[in-house]
Amino acid sequence: MSENILRMEDVTMQFGGVVAVNNLSLEVNQGEIVALIGPNGAGKTTAFNCITGVYEPTNGRVSFQGEAMVENYPQGKMAKSYAGENQGKYTQKLAPTPDAITRRGIARTFQNIRLFSALSVFDNVLIAKHMRAKQNFLSATFRLNKAEEKRMREESMALLEEQGLAHLKDEVAGSLPYGLQRRLEIARALATSPKLLLLDEPAAGMNPQETQELTDFIKQIRKEYDLTVFMIEHHMDLVMQISDRIYVLDFGRLIAQGTPAEVQSNQRVIDAYLGVADDAEN
Incomplete structure (x- = not known):
């Protein structure tokens, strides 16, 4: 330490x-x-x-x-x-x-939860994964790098499983109970490595x-x-x-x-x- x-x-x-x-x-x-x-x-x-x-x-x-x-x-x-x-x-x-x-x-959470409340639990984590994406705007627009997109989706799902949120992956983030929203916000931060x-x-x-x-x-x-x-x-x-x-x-x-x-x-x-x-x- x-x-x-x-x-x-x-x-x-x-x-x-x-x-x-x-x-x-x-x-x-x-x-x-x-x-x-x-x-x-x-x-x-x-x-x-x-x-x-x-x-x-x-x-x-x-x-x-x-x-x-x-x-x-x-x-x-x-x-x-x-x-x-x-x-x-x-x-x-x-x-x-x-x-x-x-x-x-450096990743952070906020005093007032700031999830993408209208998106799914899975998409909240996937968006954070894109912080580490190697593809540029052009390849992302035309989905040229399908292998990387596949990897990020798999890693997002694995993270949700690790954090006990996999069964909620399709739920709208804003509909989760307060404690689970907090856990999702931390999971989203972890997705940025x-x-x-x-x-x-x-x-x-x-x-x-x-x-x-x-x-x-x-x-x-x-x-x-x-x-x-x-x-x-x-x-x-x-x-x-x-x-x-x-x-x-x-x-x-x-x-x-x-x-x-x-x-x-x-x-x-x-x-x-x-x-x-x-x-x-x-």
Whole structure:
């Protein structure tokens, strides 16, 4: 677990006068399950959006497998966090699109399920498989590469079988029960062959039984697909049971990090969640 797969350095995301993420630095190591927690509005999903190209950060760098993937160090004041002889004057920018980042090996799910709800379960997975297709627009249009299309359909079916969804392959995705929609969304993400899987509140809306099943499912796919998992979650039972390490955000700033036991006993974390004033201020 020592090899770094994801690193965020000095990432800031500002919307006008609102700083949603403030100088965030963190690391996720190969094979870990890492949780990002914090109160509502703490900046967790904004951080995910900066990783996946949905937002271009105001400042900072995101590296994946040792290479800068997203980077924005504008010239002037916001460049103060850039280390080295070019501090304060260096200008650098990398802003790949979400699909390019997915091809690099990062897949995600969303806080609000974003399936192709009018399409079948099978087609939702098949569409994701096309992310890795080698055919170009012309060959796809005229179905010149039938062998590749056949392979992708077989792989999609195999993935559904692995995830216990094969019997639902012809069902309309939007008609599935909530828990199965969540599982399908994760299966669709797996279809892109990721190395890093980002899960944004995967247990949202689930009852205790569904949450436990999801916990077991995440453990299972980490092992079977050799994945690293970085997740946002409010269900503390799930977080404490499954996480190797935890980062805690509050008002866009990192206030704590460590093992589940360390974070659970951290007074700053307790204060942020419960709104209790620190004893030192009384």
